[in-house]
Amino acid sequence: MFQSFDDSADPSQGPARLAALRARMKAAGLDGFLIPRADAHMGEQVAPRDERLAWLTGFTGSAGLCVALETRAALFVDGRYDIQARAQTDPASFEIRRIETERPEAWLREALPEGGRLGYDPWLHPRDELDRLTRAVRARGGEMAPVENLVDAIWTDRPPAPSAPAFIHPERLAGESAASKRARLGAELAAEGLDAAALTLPDSICWLLNIRGADVPRTPVVQAFALLHADGRAQLFADPAKFDAQLRAHLGPDVSLARAEDFGPALDAMKGRKVAVDRASAPAAVSERLSAAGAEIVWRRDPCILPKAVKNAAELAGARAAHRMDGAALSRFLRWLAAEAPGGALTEIDVVVQLERMRAETGRLHDISFDTICGAGPHGAIVHYRVTRATNRAVRPGDVLLIDSGGQYPEGTTDVTRTVAVGAAPEAARRAFTLALKGMIAVSCARWPKGLTGRDLDPLARAALWRAGLDYDHGTGHGVGAFLSVHEGPQRLSRRTDEPLLPGMILSNEPGVYREGAWGIRIENLLAVAPAQIPEGGEREMLSFETLTLAPIDRAMIAPDLLAPDERAWLDAYHARVLAEIGPLLEDEDAAWLAEACAPL
Structure with a gap:
């Protein structure tokens, strides 16, 4: 359950491994090869045996792409990972490129030799990504070449495939039977004249069949492929050894089970x-094989994506229950941290271990929902920093400590960030924290006409920061699953989304400010989209947010004079709710500490 603090990726090995890859490229007649952070199922998390990008480059972030050419290699990451990528890779071997400002296809148009052949593994790239890259390669007079994965050929100690058993996700928590989901989505396919849909995302398949697993870190899914037919039948392709008799009975007669290797013949x-x-998520190998077989491909979004994102009443009730359990554990932890951190004896690892231990003491924790981000002082400025034994830093008085963490409970998935002062916080950090808090409150209080997207709300989180000449290089919020992926689409609060927000969707709300070499600040609550009451005289259907996360926000980090009266009122009301719902779950000194932490500003 608990995370390891060993860093398996080794930047010092990058040059030798890159040289070995280039030798394979030359032998295959290739001028380049693509190494994504992906597996054949296209989920965010991958099993250790699929961490090819980390093995080659040293970069351990959850998103990235390396383009290796004969004399140059570029690693493309987003703003969350810029600092981390530079710290984890060999600068003489890998150029770090920000994907927001330079796309891989643009780099290829300049770097790929004229007439070059760019190799790729067709099981690791979706069709839409390959189409963009193909246009760039053809602009150089070159060609894309599907090949067996070259990294696998040189990774001699590659870990084995995951083998953890799958298990049932009960209907009382799922809110709908698997048979009902299959029939409902199958009818949608039939109405569109489709015979079937190819499913490759493990969280889609697990949601559809009301099953869960433990094949990848932190996300309770079983690696699988599936074919959902228009009559509601399904073919599931996974390791049969993971399915015991009870789980096979749960699947029922209308769901066949075969080996993952049988997906291709199917x-x-x-x-x-x-x-x-789904051209955005299915490996290109799927559409290529269907085309070769004479099937008619209809490009359509995975039919599970949207219904999975729109939580039903049981899933929302589970989310509320999970956040109450999580809030109690987090409040106990924050009380412990407030007592211990000022002494200067704690390290980042000590903090992570204690937080995970307190979540486990709920008795309901299945796993953490991602490796805890615990950054003291300058480490907080690394947006997705993960402490290792090599980077472990003391938590010192005067530090700003950023802790981003979450839990996977059968009832739901949590993700919460709190930034706390260890002793007296620097005045600049308090000002930045308060500006971020103003943005978090603005989103929490938002009311908007149905049909708007996360792009429309994202500026609310940034407005106060923009007025001060500040901003952050990540989205304001991501979707969250129901005992599934902590990062779930299609909903987002981001400049780069056009997905309308719908009642039942759960999103994070996490503006921040990061000062490299000094501190990082982020405040995060999870929100559920809900119908808003239409005021008298109103004519439009409106939506709003319900706050799910219940944990105190550190008042020592707040510059009260920067808050408007309505913002102070929101904060006091939020803390009153935290005290009312979490206080009865705590005892003695924990309860007393929470009462003080939740006192009016």
């Missing part, structure tokens, strides 16, 4: 059928 059998494929 695609071959779709000749003459109209099959939906």
Whole structure:
């Protein structure tokens, strides 16, 4: 359950491994090769055996792409990982590129040799990504070349495939039977004239069949492929050894189970059928095999994506229960931290271990929902910093400590960030924290017409920071699953989304400010989209947010004079609610500490 603090990726090995890869490229007649942070299932998390990008480059972030050419290699990361990528890779071997400002296809148009052949593993890239890259390669007179994965050929001690058993996610928590989901989505396919949909995302398949697993870190999914047919039947392709008799009975007679290796032949059998494929998430190998078999491909979003994102009443009730348990554990932890940190004896690892221990003491924790981000002082400025034994830093008086963490409970998935002062916080940090808090409150209080997207709300989180000449290089919020992925689409609060927000969607709300070499600040609550009461005289259907996260916000980090009266009122009301709902779950000194932490500003 608990995370390891060993860093398996080794930047010092980058040059030798890159040289070995280039030798393989030359032998295969290739001028380049693509190494994404991905597996054949296209989920965010991958099993250790699929951490090819980390093995090659040293970079351990959850998103990235390396383009290795004969004399140059570029690692493309987003703003969350810029500092981390530079720290974890060999600068003489890998150029670090910010994907927001330079796309891989633009780099290839300049760097790929004329007429070059760029190799790729067709099981590790979705069709839309390959189409963009293909246009860039053709602009250089080159070609894309599907090949067996070259990294696998040189990774001699590659870990084994995951083998953890799958298990049932009960209907009382799922809120709908798997048979009902299959029938409902199958009917949608039939109404569109489709015969089937190819599913490759493990969280989609687990949601559809009301099952869970432990094949990748922190996300309770079983690695699988599936074909959902228009009549509601499903073919599931996974390791049969993970499915005991009880789970097979749960699947029922209308869900067949075969080996993952049988997925390809099943695609071959779709000749003459109209099959939906998600060009944004399905590996290109799926559509290529269907085309070769004579199936008609219809590009369509995975049919599970949207219904999975729109939580039903049972899933929302589970989310509220999970956040109450999590809030109690987090409040106990914050009381412990307030007592211990000023002494200067704690390290980042000590903090992470204690927090994970207190979540486990709930008795309901299945796993943490991602490796805890615990950054003291300058480490807080690394947006997705993960402490290792090599980087472990003391938590010192005067530090600003950023802790971003979450839990996977059968009832729901949590993700919460609190930034706390260890002793007296620097005045600049308090000002930045308060500006970020103003943005977090603005989003929490938002009311908007149905049909708007996360792009429309994102500026609310940034307005106070913009007025001060500040900003942050990540989205304001991501979707969150129901005992599934802590990062779930399609909903986001981001400049780069056009997905309308719908009641039942859960999102994070996490503005921040980061000062490299000094401190990082982020405040995060999870929110559920809910219908808003239409005021008298109103004519439009409106939506709003329900705050799910229940944990105190450090008042020592706040510059009260920067808050408007309505913002202070929101904070006091939020703390009163935290005290009312979490206080009865605590005892003695924990309860007393929470009462003080939640006192009016």
